[in-house]
Amino acid sequence: MVLRDPGSTSPLRIWLDSRNTGRPGGTGVATYTTGMRQCFTQMGCDVTYLWDRAPDATAPPPNTPARKVLRFMHALLPFPTRVRRRQRPDTGERCWFVPDLFRLANVHFRIWNRPLRLCGGQPPAIMYSTYPLPFLVDDAINVVTIHDLIPLTHPELTGIDRTFMEKLLRRQVALADVVVTVSETVRQQIVDMFHVPADRIFNLYQPVSITDAERRAMEATPAIAPAGCFLFIGRVEARKNIERLVAAHALSGTARPLVIMGPDGDDQPDFTPRTPRQQIIRIPWCSRESLLRTLRDAHALLFPSLAEGFGLPIIEAMALGVPVLTSRGGATGEIAGDAALLVDPLDTGDITQGIAALDRMTADTAQWQQMVARGHSQAERFSPAAQIERMTPFLAHLSRLSATGR
Template identity: 45%
Template sequence: MQIVLDARNTGRAMGTGVTTYTNTLAAALTKQGSSTISWLRESPSLGVLPAVASHSRYARYIRFFKALTSQKRLASCVTSGTTDLISNDLFRIGHVHFNIYGRPLSIVADTQPDLMHWTYPLPFTMTGCPNIVTIHDLIPILHPEFCTTNPERMQKLLQCVIERADKVVTISNTVRQDILTHFNLPPQRVCVIHQATNIPEELEALRYRKLGPAACPTGGFLYMGTIERRKNIGRLIRAHARSRTTRPLILIGPEGFGAQEELAALNDHPYPERVLRLPWMLRDDLLCAIQEARAVVFPSLAEGFGLPIIEAMALGVPVLTSLGGTTEEIAGQAAYLVDPLDVDSITEGLIRLDREELLHTTLVNAGSRRVQYFNMQDYGARFSALYRDVLASK
């Protein structure tokens, strides 16, 4: 069974949640051994232009002309020993085509796969085989105040993608219900396969590593992810200030939408030096930093999944996260749950995790049990079964 995954979000600098999702899925399927994994990639330039000019005005004109005159794009098999499919400037042209025509661009492969899995909603359809799409969340539509994505365009894109997909996959029951309600779909159209973590396999490489204290303090409250409005960093900083804890609050991740407004809470912190900002960290260093933390804090206002929750549990670290929605679903009863809109509730959680050793130990043990559900073997098996069902139905 040859499965093609899109490479749109792989290899990005500093990674994204979708990058992790795509790479984890590929690793799980490879481990299963029942599928051959190929990638749909784009070549980096327009062919007539050097790669460095791909964002120039002339490049945009060429891209617009190609999108305007193309109803399909050829994806050719690389002949250098792989089964990957390559199409010139594919992803940019596809988005321009959708902006012009309001429909997906067809991809025609010269080597036909058994199934195409789009790991993120993209304006394409692979001809001649079933298409599956993963929808991670409806945040741009349901909570446009949390991002810069155009909600009308996203609504139109998702509607178009859903209509043409043989199956829609999502990553939590919460998001599944959002999709069923918002798009008025029959339940059988959308299935849930929770994400997995391969951290247990990464730990072996870290067995003899320790992160130096100069890079990241130990015993602190650690947040990892983009600093943005929906992550609720402002309330977290205010709660840290109110808790009067001497443990540092460590914020690891780049700045995103609304970051400056969230970080403005530092101006009212009586001990701002206790809040450490690290815009980025190598993966190995990040895992070490998590292991050395007192707790991972993740009081997000909106999530599709909440990967830091299970990553912390896999590393034996307690988690503080939000009541309700996806975060509570993923955490189960294995995290300290707070009202993300109530600074006092977050404050109480920080105080208790700071001082109560029994609570700390209880959450570590509960987390180690909870994270077993998110293992790579079962994850790959769930997707392999889904692919077989889709192919059988065709």
């Protein structure tokens, strides 16, 4: 099915924000953005990014004092900001951009308590924001993605300003045409907290895939961690339950090292070994190929997070045939289904027992084989094909909204 722009024979035009694309180390939102673009493209849409810089600029301008003054003066203006269009010098591809867009929109919202309005530039049928960003595009259907409400439900676990985020989310939920989220857990939280009508909020989950090219690159990548380790992947911060994980790993008595892979987070949890025998290996964020190689070679993924909106490593591990231990309840329990070993993330003893149980399993045991088989089946629920199936009625709904002017 190829959807068309209203009143046109051209494919449905969609802009995605570029805020999380190309960031060093990558983020879960960046993976989400890339996956959604691929799905929209496969569905026949004309998809491009809305950038915060001109196509001949490799990065946003430095955030100098002079730049901050200019940004503040621009943000004071009460009328819409024009979107510019230019062709990329290398490919000739058209590029839509607003210089300094994301910082400018943030300052504008803090001043006016409303999103920055963007106009001109031949607006698309749909502006699909992959994150709650404080701007809206005039004459387009504006979709905002809310991945989680952690700054509101667990403010002690994040460095994000709760007051600002709640104000931003309330305004975006009220003004956006459609709200999208990535799990039923978060969808229900949004409904309960913001009283969003059912026909304005959609749970699309998230496409998760490991391509053939990635698998080939993974095979050719040197190992950076010992095979058979226990592995944690994610930001190293209190929200990820690092200290209980390290304590449980020590108490389990396993001889397998615990590899903690990911960038530093908002705080600094203590991941030093709890016993002389315990081995902790800390690996900063690495290339995608190295991450996948380490995950594939791991004995199991340990992911007893305290709060998530989705839990991307869970499905990536299952897709690679790696058993998973994760938190019972919430989004992690929803995403893992019956394919993971679920534990109480607040109970170090329960996490310990889970690690010990996984430690005793081997590839020839029935329980191991069952976990791997169920994991593969669960991962298929989030494949690009399954995602496109979920997105087809959603995109048809957006097309109808666009055709009727909402």
